[in-house]
Amino acid sequence: MGLKKSLLLIVAVLLIDQISKIYIKTNFVLGESVEVFEWFKILFIENSGAAWGAKLSDFLPISEPTGKLVLTIFRLFAVAGIGYWLFDTIKKQTSKVLILAVSLIFAGALGNIIDSVFYGIVFNDSYQQVATAFSGEPYGGLFYGKVVDMLYFPLIDTTWPEWMPYFGGKDFRFFEPVFNIADMAISTGVGILIVFNKKAFGKDEDKNLEPLDNEAELPA
Structure with a gap:
């Protein structure tokens, strides 16, 4: 997978x-x-924090605006780092699996950073009104x-049986994140790296083994 295909994938995402x-x-x-299916809904929420809606101000003695700024700046550095990683993998002609995975990760990270950097000055508030x-x-x-x-995919939306200790009668929803x-x-991208780890990173390992194989074939 070369530079052109990687760029096309990133632009498409x-x-x-x-x-x-x-x-x-x-x-x-x-x-x-809006309910599309019983197990799939379009639900509009906004996330001002990190994954799962967590905020730095929840863990550090800083104000929420300061935490938001720090998080956005961190994301910018992260996107730059992932972009360099992608450039390096393409330049070194590593495995197609690795380039595909890093391209997806970079596209996703860039997509969210656009929201974090620009949406605050582009749109007005969505609270009780359409922005x-x-x-x-x-x-x-x-x-x-x-x-x-x-x-939003609430694949299971039910209530725990009353006879269950502690959880009895409480709501149970899977999968809850939006x-x-x-x-x-x-x-x-991360899933590809985990599942196809050997294919993603195996090419470099094979290169490192080549000299040993050649030495073994030399006559005594």
């Missing part, structure tokens, strides 16, 4: 991700949902945008 986010942002009120772009009343500032999430196309790209 970014387009699908940003088009879906902009559509949701400009057509849904925050918290609004509009460039309205003159942005909900935040540069680096203070919120990530738009909308894909995510977006960028998150899917990152998860898919």
Whole structure:
């Protein structure tokens, strides 16, 4: 997988991700949902923190705006690092599996960083209203945008039996997180690295073994 195919994949993921986010942002009120299937819903939420909605201010003695800024800056450095990793893997002509995985991770990370950096100055608030772009009343500032999430898969939505200790009568929902196309790209890329680890990183190992094989074939 070369540079052109990698770039095409990244652009495709970014387009699908940003088009879906902009559509949701400009057509849904925050918290609004549409049931596609019983196990799949479009649910508009905004994530101002890291994974699972966690915020730095929940763990560190800093204000929420400061935590948001630190997190966005960290994401920018992370995206730059992943971009360099991708460039390096293509330059060294490593395995196609590794290039595919890193391309997906980079596209997903870039998709979410666009929200974090720009959405705060592009859109107005979605609370009890449908947001509009460039309205003159942005909900935040540069680096203070919120990530738009909308894909919700409550595959199991039930209640624990009353006879069960502690959990009895409580709601049980699986799978509960709400995510977006960028998150899917990152998860898919990481999953490829985990499942196809040997194919992703095996090429370099094979190169390292080649001199030993050649030495073994030399006449005594």
